[in-house]
Amino acid sequence: MGSPLYSSQIKHCPVCRIALTTSVWLGIEIDLCTQCQGLWLGCGELEEIELRIETRRRWGLQLDCRLGPP
Numbered sequence: 657m658g659s660p661l662y663s664s665q666i667k668h669c670p671v672c673r674i675a676l677t678t679s680v681w682l683g684i685e686i687d688l689c690t691q692c693q694g695l696w697l698g699c700g701e702l703e704e705i706e707l708r709i710e711t712r713r714r715w716g717l718q719l720d721c722r723l724g725p726p
């Protein structure tokens with residue numbers, strides 16, 4: 657693995673490689689990809705949202721904590 661390409665403050669979509677749009681949803685900071693409609697969450701953020709939503713799978717959420725090597 658090389659050195660980090662991006663700053664820690666700006667996240668990029670692992671799929672599209674474009675900058676994610678940061679938004680606040682249900683009081684939780686989330687990162688949205690406007691191209692693939694992905695919603696990228698940290699693992700801790702997911703836990704927070706799970707407390708609020710039971711139907712998250714309907715949203716097609718993509719969780720960066722589940723991403724692994726191809």
Ligand SMILES: [Zn+2]
Binds near residue numbers: 672689691692693694
């Ligand atoms: Zn994307």
